[in-house]
Amino acid sequence: MIYSYKMTNDSGCAPNPYYGFCSLALCKNLIRKHAKINDYIIGFGSKTMGSFNKIIYIMKVTNKMSYDDYNKFCRQNNKNKIKYGDCIYYKVKDSLKQRKNIHHNNECIIHDIKSPYVLISNDYLYFGKNSIDIPFKLTDIIPASRGHKSKSIETLESSFEVWFKIIKNKYNKNILGTPHNILTRCVSKKS
DSSP: OEEEEEOSOOSSSSSBOOTTSEEEOSSOHHHHHHOOTTOEEEEEBOGGGTOBTOEEEEEEOOEEEEHHHHHHHHHHHOTHHHHTSSOOEEEETTEEEEOOOSSOOGGGHHHHTTSOEEEEESEEEEOGGGOBOOOGGGGGGSOSSSSEEEEOOHHHHHHHHHHHHHHHHHHOSSBOSOOSSTTOOOOOTTO
């Protein structure tokens, strides 16, 4: 399955491509809830970002875990995801609490945790400001509006997988650009 969506913000937080793997722990609740291991997620730029319909990132889901498991994983393996990244939720008794962080405030908690899952990838490309076009034969993947689009067409998926392998080999590294707006905070849905 291929999930794609238009990004209105690219701060390096959702997704967070840093510290050895790409994670999607905040925002995009429906994608985080339904995506499975080996599904692809593609974030396309929007007009407001100046990267309209260009690829900001691609990740192939290689792991899916709960916030509690993600917190434990980061505490043991990658504390930078806690200090600077998207590992901002931890469990106390039966509820999730939010660490003080630079991206999301308390008004974002309800929106963030609508899906209890974090998606992880060690098979990804993050372009950020150096976003790229998708080949014409794959433009059906581009969502028309802000919500997400999911595609499960075998021929489209196999064409996309071949193209993704080619560009992964071409670039030979995961991070190919910087975020569009590094310190943008979550904005409450009320405002």
